[in-house]
Amino acid sequence: MLKIHHLGHSQSERIVWLCEELGIPYELQKYTRDPVTRLSPPELKALHPLGAAPLIEVDGMLLAESAAIVDFILARYGRGRLRHGPEHPDFAAYLYWFHFANGNLQPVMLRSMTVGRCGLAPDHPVRTSALERLDKVFSLLDARLAQNDYLAGSEFSAADIMSVFSLTTMRVFYPVDLEPYPNIRVYLQRIGGRPAYQRAMAKGDPDLTPMLT
Template sequence: MIIVHHLNNSRSQRVLWLLEELGLDYEIKRYERDPKTMLAPPDLREVHPLGKSPVITDEGLTIAESGAIIEYLVDRYGNGRLSPAHGTPERLRYTYWMHYAEGSAMPPLLLKLVFDRIEKGPMPFIVKPVAKAIAQRAKRSFIEPQINRHLDYLENEIGHTKWFAGKSFSAADIQMSFPLEAAAARGGLNATRPKLMDFLDRIHKRPAYKRALERGGAYELG
């Protein structure tokens, strides 16, 4: 039995979504973030030394990292579903987006989250104006331009095909969902980029996506 070590408001939600798309049986072991620090609880380190989510266990294997989990599940249980055939242009795009999601899209969004918290978080009165000014300058001069560059790039790319790897929905779309949902929540993605907003609308309407939300619980990235 596949066990998903599921952290609320995290990348593990897309693992639940993939499992629902594949129609696989699985169990969920739930973990809750610390409401003050938003960090994962220490007992996740009993599953994997880094103490992060997602992590799955399956037939004695422990697998971490979203991309690795998705590739493992599609390769082992997909039977040709949700991944283009090897040697095709679509497969190359599939592989690219599987790596791009975490390797390129997420770092500036994570930086924005960190600097937002620095800007708004509690700190001694004497240093708050300095910290706030540094955070605002970092966001304005580097982080936000980087996010906008990526969003412009993605808006153009998704405009060429219905889905990221081509005309058919694939696991690459599941992998790409998290950075786009994070961008919509806190990175400035809105109706000014209609193709990306349409992508989000289409995935949110998928029955498997809805079932994953029902099983995984509240999913808020703001």
């Protein structure tokens, strides 16, 4: 059976959610962040040199990196669900938004959070540049969701599973006001209504109220 090593309030929520969407059995091993450092506990660090989550175990193999794990699970258990193949008209859009999550969205949020904690003046060019980039990324997402119910088009896909963490749980660590992005807010309400998302969050992070507004 697939085993998910899940760190609370982390990107590993993606993997729990994916398994719930696919309806595949899994074992959930949960870990809690250090209350002071907010980093992984020693038990998780012992499993992987980076001490990060998610991690999965299957057939004696340990695999890290959420995007790689999502691709692995879809290839092995997905039976064509939640991803578009080359023949699909939205194949390119699926690839773009799937990789946008960890290639743009999450790094831009992390950079903005880091810059914000450096004590720079509000008008410092590094700080204003980081905030401008953040707005560009969120505005691009908002424009996409003004035209489509989901990131890859009209169908829910793994591209959405990859992106929602940054729009919700990441805001526990770095608050972002979504008021200027109404289409993202509508999208998050749509996501929040999915039973698989509700089950995943209840199982993986029962202490966390999803930030869907």
